[in-house]
Amino acid sequence: MELLLQAFSWLLTPESWTQQGGALQRLFEHLGVTIGVVALSAGIALPLGVMIGHTRRWTTAVALLAGAARAIPTLGLLTLLGLALGIGLGAPVLALLVLAAPPLLAGAYAGVQAVDPEAVDGARSVGMSEAEIIRSVELPLALPVIVGGIRSATLQVVATATLAAYTSDTGLGRYIFSGLKSRDYPELIAGSLLVIALALLLDGSFALLMKSRSRAPRSDRQTTTIPLERNPS
């Protein structure tokens, strides 16, 4: 309890935030690494997942691969990559990409695959191209599941981005590593609290986003019907 109070007093000290390499700078670094990694990973995993969901090919292989990738210990991978790439931000970013990919991939292909085949067949029978089907039918219907995947990937990455401090002076992980080894537990707890706060903030934003979308089911349905109306028959 006393440690927790000391951690709060650390958090309430302005110098903890403003000094060179202070909490404010590290908070933004941490957020930057998280957003960057999730965006980069989404850029690869989402199109791939959507294609797999749409074609319904290789789903078993990808499901197995994604499941296996989840079991890769990120710290072990980071050490391996670090030995190949040297110190710096490269190795942690790559390791985090591998961490973020499975939930993104799973969300994308599961979401698209779960779209009612009748809706897809209907769209096809009125003459929509495959690209149009993906864009106007499957994606809007799969969106909640895809966003769920992004949400889960973001949560994992923001928590694990503490490892960026393993090989570079980046992010909130520094407080945890140095606090642990020098027995500065208030600093360690303060660093952890900041990571938790950041995780809650990001997850809360996703919750709000999903809630605001599900509150407007009508507009969802419209996006799927509009193309049918302008279909040249």
Place this chain on the structure above:
Amino acid sequence: MTPRTRRFSLVSLAAVAAVTLSACASTGDLDGGDSGDDAIVVGSQDYYSNEIIAEIYAQALEQGGYTVERDLRIGQREVYVEEIENGSIDLFPEYTGPLLQYWVPDTTARLEDDVFTALTEAAPDGLRVLEQSAATDQDAYVVTREFADRYDLATIDDLAKVTEPLTLGGNSEGEDRPNGPKGLAATYGVDVSFTPIEDGGGPLTVKALQDGDIQLAIIYTADPSIEKNDLVALEDTKGLFLASHVVPIASDAIDDGAEEIIDAVSAALTPEGLVALNTESVDDEAPAASIAERWLEDNPLS
């Protein structure tokens, strides 16, 4: 989830539970120091090299007819020193400098004899500091051979000759330690910047040295990687690091006969011998017990 994957995850859950439980059990042993009245309890740090030394103590005592109980790989100094002080552990291999700094944080002793004398005085009642060994295992500043040759470096003092900016790599807590960048500036007048690498002088640190991302790193002198990677440990002429000799800490349970055996071990253990022991552990991945057994065969104590 298919039945097969469910069964698989049940199995892995059971495995995790078993590991966790056994971990609990081994810490539980610590508290129950009522282990057969006349057994000598030997402990060690959670550091492979320290475990080997503890194993040598234990086997040497057993050869001398003593009953020994092992409480090895306990943890770091903050955890086990209490166990030694309250009598749960009777014999523990330690290092003079770091232990002195633990008991007397503001000590000014640096050289081996001063540190040993100060440590003997600092030991709490009921604990004895036995004779220190010639073997040392201490922090040192290391550079690559190529870097040392380029600037003709042998001591830390020589770093003043280096014309390019210097970066020190090491665990992040090192940035604020007295032997970190601040100590280098205060004691030697050498200015360095700092990059955290959190593997305690392990392979990532060595890689960073070889890549030139850092020029200086702190690595233990008894670490086989110094020789294997052709690194050069710079001599600490002004005592930035405390001398750190292997030294046994003993309780009253160690009688004269046992002390004689342990003194003989300390006398036979050389700095090179300690590196050789560590190499067997790191390169051959031999267990501590068999490394210790081999060492005792090669170094008969009587």
